[in-house]
Amino acid sequence: MAFRGPKVWLWRWRRNPLRRRADAVEAWVVLGAWLVTVLAGVLAGLTATRSVEDGLARERVEWRQAAARLTEKAPGTASDHPSTSSGEQVWGNVRWTAPDGSTHTGQVRVAPGSGAGTAVTIWTDPQGHLVSRPATAAQAQLRSSLIGVLVGLSAAAVPFIGGRVLCGRLERRRLSRWDTEWARFGPLWGRKTS
Missing domain, CATH: 1.10.287 (Helix Hairpins)
Incomplete structure (x- = not known):
């Protein structure tokens, strides 16, 4: 060396x-x-x-919560203690009305066994398209x-x-x-x- x-x-x-x-x-x-x-x-x-x-x-400002309804019963059975964690939820078909009056459909995570017509909170962009919840600050x-x-x-x-x-x-x-x-x-x- x-x-x-x-x-x-x-x-x-x-x-x-x-x-x-x-x-x-x-x-x-x-x-x-x-x-x-x-x-x-x-x-x-x-x-x-x-x-x-x-x-x-911009997403936090523009994206809004909207009310949607399940179009059919969600798969699975309802438990005695409903949970909101995404691991214990299933995909369900929902329908909602955009701010311009047009009707949209899509899939979101819902509690298993939720009946048709159950209200679900979703997030939409300004055009009324389904989006994920915006990130917090x-x-x-x-x-x-x-x-x-x-x-x-x-x-x-x-x-x-x-x-x-x-x-x-x-x-x-x-x-x-x-x-x-x-x-x-x-x-x-x-x-x-x-």
Whole structure:
């Protein structure tokens, strides 16, 4: 294992007779890649977070509860203690009237054994189409934050990987030059002078 001395910050930019042009180019590539990685990740993440938050806030404002009625008896049998958890509910066919007066039908989760004509609360969009319950403000914040983080990481991966690929090419080019120089000067070291 080779001994490495104390880490010197910004060594690639310091004056040094052993510093090659390739070292300076690699230093600027690394710096540029890190800057673009951070900026792309942060900007993409913040943009995605804001977009998702705005979309979920719009849903909370536009989507409305509506009353619907079961069109037929729901499958299963009614229990003595009705439960509202989705795990103990079944799909039932419902009919409702949209704000424009048109009639719509669809399927929603209802208690097992509910009879035809039972009132069910549903959520609809402005056109009267069936939608899921909108996310609460806390749920929207969590969801938008998670999506923002994922989008930010994905966007940051592109310049990071590009920088690593470019540094790998520079390294291979540098090693190739070393091989060429070694092939030229290596045999001279074997000669003895008398």
